[in-house]
Amino acid sequence: MDEVSVVVAHAERATLRVGDVFLKVDADQARIDIEVEAMSRAPVPTPEVLWRKPPVLAIAALPGATLGTLGGPSTGSPAAWAAAGAALRKLHDAPPPPWPGRAGRSAVALAAELDAECASLVASGLLPTDLVTRNRQVAEAALRPWTPAFTHGDLQIAHVFLDDDEVTGIIDWSEAGHGDPLYDLATFLLGHEEHLDDVLAGYGTAVDLDVIRAWWSLRSLLAVRWLTEHGFDPFAPGCEVDVLRSRM
Template sequence: MDEVKVVVAHSERATLRVGDVFLKVDADQARIDVEVEAMALAPVPTPEVLWHKPHVLAIAALPGATIGRLGGPSTGSPAAWAAAGAAIRKLHDAPLPPRPGGAGRNIVALAAELDDECELLVRNGLLPADLVTRNRQVAEAALRPWTPVFTHGDLQIAHVFVDGDEVTGIIDWSEAGQGDALYDLATFTLGHEEHLGDLVAGYGTDADLDVIRAWWSLRSLLVVRWLSEHGFDPFAPGCEVDVLRSRM
């Protein structure tokens, strides 16, 4: 008999695996709607949608394995990273989806959110002031105008599956929409700077590495407190706090 495996769970959403089926339960129905729409539009491999009802989405498992995970070694070869870069470029070259995504927030609002979060990180004693100040300076380079593209919006390394050197699918599209291409590249390489060159080689165009590094700092500053409050450990080796420390 297949067991029920909890893949990830917190107060906003949970993902369960039963055999070759993943069940995504989300308190926000809009995120499920975005995910289903984005997978239908994306010109890259995505999981098969088996069915979806209010607050639940059932998708089929993908072949292969993730290219790696944050805080752990990458199991993907340089060619697999280049293939991921080529798939991301194909997504970014596609026609724009109808709505803004997680990577498409207003620059002024994003800067204000970042400043508020930096203040809370220091006030609550989560991170030292010098670490926050330095990374806030680095993050400034990401706060610039960009031309919107079709972005995944939460392109963590664990969301891309490969079989050998071939991308077999990309999962978790609930933040997809119009956004900054370099945010996707930064999210994918967070904690794996050693593979940035392989990814950009596959992506096939010049990418501003300073902006990608700025997004590493910005994303990490924004999520440390949330992760800490929802049962995750951003202080684990190779994770968000180590990313911040690497900018010092």
Template sequence: MDEVKIVVAHSERATLRVGDVFLKVDTDQVRIDAEVEAMAAVPVPTPEILWRKPPVLAIAAVPGATLGRLGEPSTASPAAWASAGAAIRTLHDAPLPVRVGRAGRGLDELRAELDGECELLVAKGLLPADLVTRNRQVAEAALRPWTPAFTHGDLQIAHVFVDGDSDEVTGIIDWSEAGRGDALYDLATFTLGHEEHLDEVLVGYGADVDLDVIHAWWSLRSLLGVRWLLEHGFDAFAPGCEVDVLKSRM
């Protein structure tokens, strides 16, 4: 019998692996609907959907291996990072979906959320005030008008798989936050904690981008993530993770 492995689990959702099948358990059907719709629409490799019985979505494992994980050095080649950049560009050039994704929140809403989170981080003693203030200043560059693109919305490097021999992308997983959004949000999420690979990604992406905006999204995403991560059992203070990303902007 195949072993049941808990991939990730918190109060909002859980993902289990049984052999080559992943079972995603999520009571928020809007997220599951968004994931299914996105995987059917995007012009990049995605997992095969095996079956769906709310609140469970069963998908097949994709071949290859991830480029790495946040907080760990990546052993992937420059060609693999460039290949990922090319796949991200293909996604961003796809016809726009109807849904607004996580990367497409309104600027007023995002600014209010960010300011509230910064106040809480300091009030609760989670981060020093000067660290929060500096990164809030950096984050402001992300709060500008942007041209909508088809975005993944949670494009962590652990969600992108590549073939070890060809360095080609074999699959991109976890599409529940997909929809219209800011393309630079995806690029920043993908390179968060792996700044040294940004140039390689942009070689494959093949377009000029505003680096100040990517730096701003690194700060913004980290500021919004620290408290949630700590409250859900993740260590944002681990080497190379969100708090180190914030410190790198000082």
């Protein structure tokens, strides 16, 4: 029997790897439905769906490797980073799905969520007031109208696989839908700002860098408490709290 390894596990879902097969276990059937539908619509390489038996989705492993992880060293040539940017542009140029994804929350809803989260971070003492206040100011630039695009919604650097400077696949589509394309760019580059120019060279169009930086602050502020409560460490070097500190 192949060894079973735990890729990620928390109260909401878990992913296991058995040989060349990934088993995603999610009690929320809607997330699995969105993931499968989004992969069928996406104009970029995605994993092969092997079978579905709720609450489990089985997908095939992708060839290649990621360009790194949040908080870890980044790898790959400038051409590889540019290839990731080109894949993102292809996704964002495609007809968007009819449902909103994580990147599609309205500015009004995001502002309310962000203000409540900032108040909680300060009240609990999890983060210092000046750090929260400064990043809330930076995050304001993301709270503006945008043209909806096909967005992945959770495009962490660990979700894009490449081989020989070509994208072989993008995984974890459960947060996909229509939304702000700059959210995807910011998520992919979170903690790896040094590769911004390479990714944008592949993306092929000018973007508002203040909005990218705003999404770094906004996403990190919203993530810190959730990560802490689910067994992750946003205070690790290069992770969310360091991203917030870099804006000071």
